[in-house]
Structure formats: structure tokens, C-alpha cells
Amino acid sequence: MSKKLYDGLESKEINRIKKKSQVQFVLSHLFKNRLAVAGILFLSIMIISSIAIGFLVDYKVIVKHDLRNKLLGVSARYWFGTDGFGRNLFYRIIYGARISLMIGFVSVAGSTVLGGTIGSIAGYYGGKLDIIIMRFIDIQMAIPSTLFAICIVSVLGTGITNLLLAIMIADIPQFALIFRSSVMSVKNSEFVEAARSNGCSTYRIIFRHILPNCMGPIIVQATLNLGGVILTAASLSFIGLGVMPPTPEWGVILTEGQEYMRDFPTLVIFPGLAIMLTVLACNFIGDGLRDALDPKLK
């Protein structure tokens, strides 16, 4: 029997096969969601402008006191007005995005990697190792994560690095749990068994076969966490446990504006809005991704 027979129809079908990788598929779904698109736009503008401001404005200008111009209203020169030390609030907020987003991305990336490693090990090997790891995770989950971060910062001292570390550690359990459950569900699928029967090493099975198939829920969780982390960082700085003044972090700007809140509400409204919109943008993107990655849609 000739081999061509099996594939008899194919020449006619060539046009109808839509070449679309899964990434493209997910993105096309994501871009149909208006809120997610708005979130992506807002976050991109934030990222781009916060990077740009580093080149356009000297950092000294952002932190230098200029008491003659203090507490000015909104004007063409000072878009958001000036604060109690006469600094340009707009510059400070945009520069603050740099620090907030940096803290957000770095700590989420850190907790994804650390939590991912712990969770994958627990999920893949199972048994006693899994039980031990999970009990530790359970203990940490029992402590509210903001409180936990406060504890770490009070022990290690304030500053951006310690703040980062604190938030990162506090978020590990969430990621460990998600990684563990997705690894466990993928680990028993037939294609993993196929990889084992093909002679793949454990390392290769985990990194090439299991993890790429766990990415969906993890990406969603990471995006949603990004908002939460930015919020935590701002609140820690607000209560004086995070970034220290005069660094223009959003929480710090809020604290500084608090004094003048009654007479000059813009000093808290603008940084508050910045935090709110950024967190909202992250949540919209996260929700959009969750819908786009939902296997039921395919």
C-alpha cells in the first residue's frame, strides 16, 4: 500500500490549516478584552515614562528642596503641583513608578522562582518530601503576608533591598501552592509518561515537559500578585518600614502629603490615584489572561 494513500487529502487542506501557536492564540484572546487592553496600555505608559524620566530629568531635581515654590497648585510647569518641600509632584510620581514597578517585578519574579522551585519539587516527588514542605508552607500561610513582611523588615531593617526581600519571602507560599498543584496535574498525563518511556531524564521531564504546561495559572497569578505587591510596598513605605524619604516611592509621597491633606488634597490624591490605577491595571490584565488561558475557550 503506497504511503501517499494515507495522506490523500492533504494537498487540498493546506490552505485551511491556520498556523497559530498557542501564544498567539492567547494573545488574540487577550486583546479582545477591552479592560485588559486598557490595563496593558496604562502599564506600558507607566513603564515607558518612568524609564524616560531617568534620562530627561536629573535625579537631584527630583529630591532637591525648593522651599520658595512649596505647595504650588496645578500649573503648566508643575503638572501635579509641588509638595511641601517645593518638589515637582509629577516628576516624583513618575519616578516613583520606577521604584514601585521595580519592586513589583523583581519581587514577583523572585517569589515565582523560589516558590516555583519549592512547589515543583513537592509536586513532582510527592510522598514524605511533599508532606514536609507543605507543612512549612501551611505555617507560613497562617501568618498574614503583610504582617509577615513587616516582621521581616523590622528584623532586617528598612531600605529597598530589605523591602524587596520581605515581600518576596511573604509571597513564596502562594506560588509554591500553585506550582505544586499544576505540576501534580500535569505529571500524570500521558505525554509525561511518553517522555519517560523515551528515556528523558528527570531534569528534562520537569523543564521541557511539565513546567511549560503549567505556565497558564502561574502567569495569571504573577500578574495578579504584581498589583498586590505594589500595594504592599506602598503601604510598608507609608508606615515607615520600607523605602525611606526622600526617595520618591509612592508610599513615601503619600506620607509626605498626609501633613497637608486638609488644605492641599492633590498631594495625596495623585499618588493615591497612581497606586490605584496601577494595581487596577495589573488586575485587569490578570483577569484578561485568566479568561484567555481558560482551556474551555479553545
Next chain:
Amino acid sequence: MNGNPLLEIEDLFTVYNTEIGVVKAINGISLQLREGMTLGLVGETGAGKTTTALSIMRLLPEKTGKVIKGAIKFEGKNLLDLDEFEMEKIRGKEISMIFQDPLSSLNPIMTVADQIEEVLMIHQSDKKKKSYNFLQNSQLFLRSNTKIERKTDEILELVGISSDRKREFPHQFSGGMKQRVSIAMALICNPKLIIADEPTTALDVTIQAQVIEIMEKLKQQLNTAMILITHDLGIVASICDEIAIMYAGEIIEFGTVEDIFDRNKKHHPYTQGLFDSIPRLDDDKPRLKPIRGLMPDPTDLPASCKFHPRCDFCMDICTKQNPLPLKEQMHMIRCHLYSGSKEL
């Protein structure tokens, strides 16, 4: 050839509007089913068998599925003209359905008896009282209602389940037993028509044989008409009276079992291909003769004969024109091979 037409499908077209495009699931099928007859709908995945059933039951997925043309007449009434309230009265009472997967078609948190009784309650209350009272659904009320209980016991015994087990939950039953419960549920209101969608596909062979035996027995006892949807020609041979072979949303061959299973009669090349594709216990072919190629894309069907790209007897005309049905008594074939003669 006894009985009046119970169900008549006339030139039915059903589509699904999906992201990839308009899926043409059913492309003009016409059928007649008489009282007490069993019709086998045979075809492969994507042939439109289940869509036909869902169109009859008006259970097509709301947002995507749509009947765009045709009529489905049940006892002379066009089901497509009825509103949802009238349709609810027909579903379960006049026409009921048995699904492929007994595991997911039964409610896991209701006992078997409650589920069967619920069907009865809904349709009885239609007759006796005007509105369907929520209280009637409660178990207390049901248990006191001895008449309903007796009926439930009867129907369970009929499908071979001891009535002692009726207060158990679906997960306490095995797969075959669950499918019997589904059959009992379908039968409880003495429907005139049962649509069974691959009722035995999920079962093991020995259990399948048991379920088929029960269905055969019930068919004779109750004289209910049935549409049996399956891909298994063996099952069709054992219980159907008439057979419709479907391909890409069309009925390409129709006939009595004798017509279809008589290998000396003329057949559609696809029917022939199906028979040649199945390994059989009773002969020793060194190799099977598969149909080459695959099912056509339902979003982009050829306007002419749907089977021509896979057909070994494809002629010029096959690529240009859709063949008209040719009939000899009950036997119908849609194929250009036989269109030279007026009759088969």
C-alpha cells in the same frame, strides 16, 4: 410497513457559529420515523448525528447553535415553532433522551429514585395542577406519594435494577447500572420517542450486551419509537429496523436493515468503505481497506458531493454537482454512480 409517521424531519439545516467560522453541521436532512420503529443514525465523529438529536430536542447550545432552515414535525406539530414552555412539556414526556456518558448525565447528589421521580413529578403536575410547586420536589412529599413510588419501582425492575437500591446515589452504581438508570429515567413517562446518543459506547462489551438486550426487550414491550445514534454497525444490525448513514451533515444512504446489510445490493461508496474498515471476527482479511483521507472541514464543505475527495469512484460530475437522492422503495442513496438510472 405499519404505523403513522411520528417524527418527520424536512430539509433540516443546522449551523454552529464559532470563532473559526460557520460550522455547517447539518445540511438538509429529511427523515421519517414511524411509531414503534427504531432508526439507527450511523456515522463518524462530526457527521452531525448528535446535532440532529439536539435539534430535535431543541437543546442546541444557545449562543452558537441554530437551525436555519427546515421543519421537525412531531405528531404533525412543528417543534421549531413551539416556545420554550411548550417544549419543556414535550421533553422527557413525549421525547426523551439517553446520553452517552451515564456518569455525567446523572446528578451526583440526588438518589436514583429522586431523579426518576423528579421527571415524573414535573410532567404529572402539568396535568393535575396548573403550577409546579417547589414543595412537591422535596423528598418528604415524594416518599408519601405511593403511586409515584410504585411506578418508579416498576420501571427500575424493568431495566433490571432491584428496587431495594433505589435510595442509593449514582456513584454507588457501576457504569452499566448507571446507564440502566438513565434508560429508566428516559422511559418513566412512557415517551413516544426515545433518542439514544451512543448509549453503550462508554461501556464494556459484556455490559454493552446486557444493555442492548434490555433495550431490545423494552422496545418490544413498550412499542416506543427510538432513534439510536451510534458509530458501531454491529449494534445497528442487532436492534434497528431502519438505518440512516450520515456523512458531513447529510444522509447519504437510507434503508431498512435488510437493504443496508445486504452486501449484494448497491451501496454508497462511503457505506462500503465503512464496512471494509472494520475488522471482523468472522473472516481473515490480511489487511483492512480503509477509506483514505479525513472528514472534510465542516466550515468549508464542498458544494458538490461531500464525499468526493475521499471516493475511489470519483467522477467529473461529483466535483461539480451534489447528487440527488435516488430511491427504490425504502432504500435511498445519494451518489452520482447510480444517477444514470432513474431508480436504483
Next chain:
Amino acid sequence: MENVLIKTVDLKKYFKTPKGLLHAVDGVNITVESGKTLGVVGESGCGKSTLGRLVLRLIEPTSGEVLLKDQNILKYNSREMKKYRLHMQMIFQDPYASLNPRMSVTDIIAEPLIANNLCKNQKEKNEKVKELMDIVGLAQRYSNSYPHELDGGRRQRIGVARALAVDPDFIVCDEPVSALDVSIQAQILNLLMDLQDQQKIAYLFITHDLSVVKHISQTIVIMYLGQCIEEVSNKELFHNPLHPYTQALLSAIPIPDLSSRKHPRYIIKGEVTSPIEPEPGCRFRTRCPHATTSCIGRDIPLFEVEKNHKVACVLFER
């Protein structure tokens, strides 16, 4: 039987469950000759898939031996095992679940080559993949497609190509066609048989479908609740089934022919009993029309009734 490729000796696998030990595979002896097909038939839960995985050592047996060319593969450590895996491959039931959805067709087929360092460079890899795609009848332009873009039949061809990549002597086929439509099923069955003719591969063909197994196998083993109850050649199975369960299986299959309507069918009552901590004795006795007291109390071994025909039933005990 000098061509024995794979042999199991009293292979057992018990799974721990909350209710007790589940006897998934309970003392099975099978022999696969090189270049031949051994069919394993049974209903769901009879342990046939577990048997396939035990033979490949994808799961560790509770006791027993698996001999590949007289070498007990259970003694090897993981590095030695990797070498032996090249002789033994598997084709899976579900062509949707058995292919990694994030990998392209080329990557999937090349995976065993890369995992076992069988190709030196990219070019060699691509050539080998191309050759494999030709063998299984997949057009080249699918090489960059992802599994979800293809239909069941093509996916199963990818599964076959992946198994062939390491030039195995032996392939375990776990229900390779039961998820496919009849016309596609016939295409895949023919492909498997063609491959056997050309490359002299031995198959352990696991299925619930007696007609399929009869079509493709030379010898057939019928399993019931973890035990092998009849071992018979292809022709004998249909003409002379001995075990009451085999007879019931054969008669339960609806034959696509009107003649089947005339014969009364022999339908066994009841359903498969629990495989957890079964009592000694014939496991079929609760459903068997010929059951007597002699079926209880001891396990019934396989007897050779005729040449190439063994059965485990007291009716044929001498």
C-alpha cells in the same frame, strides 16, 4: 519458541488503596516473540494497561521478572535502564493527551533522539524526523504544527513516529486505535502492520476490542481481574474459545451482519467484581454459568489444553 524477545515471569503489581491491596496484575506470564504481535484483551479494570507499563518498567512491579532477551530488566539501575529503553517503546491510547501541547510535531518526534543523544546536530535531527514522518505517512508541512491543530488520526501517527525514532524491537500499543473513528482506525492498524512487516517490530497490543486484536495479533491473551485466563492463537480464538468468559466476550460483540439476529446471544450476568483483596479461586466464578465448588479455594493455573492453547478453568483441568 527460540525467538522469545520479552517474557514475564509471575509478574505482580499490587496497589495500596484505603480498602486494601488492589491486585491489578496478579501473576501474569506472557511471551512476546520477535517480529510477532501478542494481543492482550480484557474489560476496563482487568489490569491490561498496568501490564503494558510493567513490561516497559514505567512502573515497578511488586514481584516477578521481566526478561528482555533473557536479561531481567528489573535489576538494572536507571542509567542501564536508559539503554534498554531504546529497545522498547510505547504508543498511547489518547492521541490528545499523549503529545505535549507546547511542542511542535518536529520537537515531539525528535524528543527521543535528543534525550538519548542519538543525533549529532540539527541537520541530522531534521533528516531523521523527515524520514520518520515519511514512514508514518505524515506530510512534511505539518512539521511545525502543534498537536492541537491536527486531527486524531494524524496525532496518532505522530505517536507512532515518536515510538519508531529509536528503532525499537518492541512496542507496547496501549489501545492505540480505540479513540479513533473506524475509517481512521483501519488506516492506523494497516500502518502498524506494514511497519511490522518492514521492520520486524514485536508488538504487545493492548485493547478491549476483540475484533481489532484478532485482526492484528498472532497470539491472544485474555485477561480477567489481573489474571490471564486464556492464551490462544488467533484462529483458535474464534473457532474454539474454551473459557466461559472468552465465550461470553465473543458472543457479546455485535457483529455487523443480519445473521447475528438469528442466533440467541449468550449474555453473562453481573459485572466485574472488585479487584481489591480477591479471595483465592477463579475470579470469574460469580458470573460464570458453570461455576461449582471446585472453583473456590485455590487459584486455577493455566493448563495447556492443546498446542498453543492454554486456559485457566476447572472445566478443562486434567
